[in-house]
Amino acid sequence: MIAIGLAVHVLMLVGIVQTSTNSMLTDDETKNLTSLNLDSLDSRNVDVFRQLLNQETLIRMTLVKNVHALMKDMLTLQEKLTAAENRISKIDTSTDHEISKLKEEVKLLKTENDILKNNSVHVKADIDLLNENLTDVSNTLTDVKIEVRYLSITLFNINSNSRETTKMLQRQNASIENLKSDIAENDQKQSAALLELGKQHMIVIDDIRNTTRTLNADLDQYKTDQWRLSASVSSLELFRNNQTNTKCDQKQEVAFTAAVTSSSTTWNSGTLIFNVVITNAGNGYNPSTGVFTSPIGGTYVFYVSAVEYSKQYLRIDIVLNSVSKVRAIGVDSASYQTGTNMVVLELQKGDSVWVKHSYGKGYYSENVPLITLSGFRIL
Numbered sequence: 001m002i003a004i005g006l007a008v009h010v011l012m013l014v015g016i017v018q019t020s021t022n023s024m025l026t027d028d029e030t031k032n033l034t035s036l037n038l039d040s041l042d043s044r045n046v047d048v049f050r051q052l053l054n055q056e057t058l059i060r061m062t063l064v065k066n067v068h069a070l071m072k073d074m075l076t077l078q079e080k081l082t083a084a085e086n087r088i089s090k091i092d093t094s095t096d097h098e099i100s101k102l103k104e105e106v107k108l109l110k111t112e113n114d115i116l117k118n119n120s121v122h123v124k125a126d127i128d129l130l131n132e133n134l135t136d137v138s139n140t141l142t143d144v145k146i147e148v149r150y151l152s153i154t155l156f157n158i159n160s161n162s163r164e165t166t167k168m169l170q171r172q173n174a175s176i177e178n179l180k181s182d183i184a185e186n187d188q189k190q191s192a193a194l195l196e197l198g199k200q201h202m203i204v205i206d207d208i209r210n211t212t213r214t215l216n217a218d219l220d221q222y223k224t225d226q227w228r229l230s231a232s233v234s235s236l237e238l239f240r241n242n243q244t245n246t247k248c249d250q251k252q253e254v255a256f257t258a259a260v261t262s263s264s265t266t267w268n269s270g271t272l273i274f275n276v277v278i279t280n281a282g283n284g285y286n287p288s289t290g291v292f293t294s295p296i297g298g299t300y301v302f303y304v305s306a307v308e309y310s311k312q313y314l315r316i317d318i319v320l321n322s323v324s325k326v327r328a329i330g331v332d333s334a335s336y337q338t339g340t341n342m343v344v345l346e347l348q349k350g351d352s353v354w355v356k357h358s359y360g361k362g363y364y365s366e367n368v369p370l371i372t373l374s375g376f377r378i379l
Contacts, residue, residue: 130194133190134190137186137190140186141183144179144183147175147179148176148179151172151175151176154168154172155168155169155172166344169342169343169344172342173326173341173342176340176342180340184331184333184334184337187333187334187337188333188334252282252296252377252379253281253282253377253379254281254282254284254294254295254296254298254300254375254376254377255279255281255282255374255375255376255377256277256279256280256281256282256284256285256292256374256375256376257277257278257279257372257373257374258274258275258276258277258278258280258285258287258290258372258373258374259274259276259278259365259369259371259372259373260272260273260274260275260276260363260365260369260371260372261276261365261366261367261368261369262365263309263362263363263364263365263366264309264362264363265309265312265361265362266361266362267357267361267362267363268357268360268361268362269357270356270357271289271290271291271354271355271356271357272290272306272316272354272355272356272357272363272371272373273287273288273289273290274287274290274355274371274372274373275287275288275290276369278372282295282296282377283295284375285375289354290354290355291352291353291354292352292353292354292373292375293350293351293352294347294348294349294350294351294352294353294377295349296349296377297347297348297349298346298347298377298378298379299344299345299346299347299377299378300344300345300346300347300353300375300376300377300378301342301343301344301375301376301378302318302342302343302344302345302353302373302374302375303340303341303342303372303373303374303375304316304318304328304340304341304342304355304372304373304374305328305338305339305340305370305371305372306328306330306338306339306340306363306370306371307330307336307337307338307339307363307364307365307370307371308330308331308332308336308337308338308339308360308362308363308364309336309361309362309363309364310335310336310362310364311332311333311334311335312332312360312361312362313330313331313332313359313360313361314329314330314337314339314359314360314361314362314363315327315328315329315330315339315357315358315359315360316328316339316355316356316357316358317355317356317358318341318343318353318354318355319353319354319355319356320345320347320351320352320353321351321352324356324358325343325345326341326342326343327341327358328340328341330360332360336364338370344378353375355373
């Protein structure tokens, strides 16, 4: 279209120029220039006429050159137009090819989606198997609870000699530590199994991680509740047994339980303050300072339970008048491990007992407390 337009313009220009030159030489009359009467022209007019002829010749030569240049430009434009059309054709071909590739990729994505769905079914089956394993762990914990009750019954038969009582409690603590080691080993095995399961199913790793964290937290919560319940039952039964076997003034009873109901990721020094008081018979415990001050001398039993915060390790001591007596550790082999310990102390009136930081950072608890400190006087 561009070439045709240029050709039309060139032809119109040639016609106009030819018309103009004819009118200049003939005064708008068609005459034979060779038939002029030269006799009527003087030498001056002849020179003028010659000059006009020369100018006409020059003009025509210039027009011919311009026409040739225009024709050459027209050919160049035609070649460029042809090249542009070829490029457009190649682009259309390339676009069709890319569209076909995209369609193939969409098919592949659909196939991969079906594979992911099948893998999700297998993952759900693995999770069900894991739930069954956790049920077995729960049964094991029930057996442990029974063994702890047997140990509590043994404790009731200890004679009044404080030295023998201390030896028996040390043996009981050793048994509890062994049980804790067994539970920690089982927990490590479960954690290893969960990690292996996560490696085998990388496609749905986020879901597996969330499920694993939830199950670990529930398992640790369950273990903590079992240990705390066993300790509470033991302490309560021992306390009730002493109440029934001795005739003493109820006003001299001293017993307390205090707890922490919020978590901390930064606690790393000083006294662990159990700011929530559950029981405080005898008003010996101060929730503002975290220190128990014995209102009367005698033999006291103290029990502490704490949970480490997400593999940050926790080590705490039960302290008598600034001297560490026993230690509880929540190891960092898995998240939210529980540390517990119990001690029997001979206190004078005014002696102070508290729990202090020994090593590690932070602790974990909930509205129903996981971290507790309990103590009572044996009547």
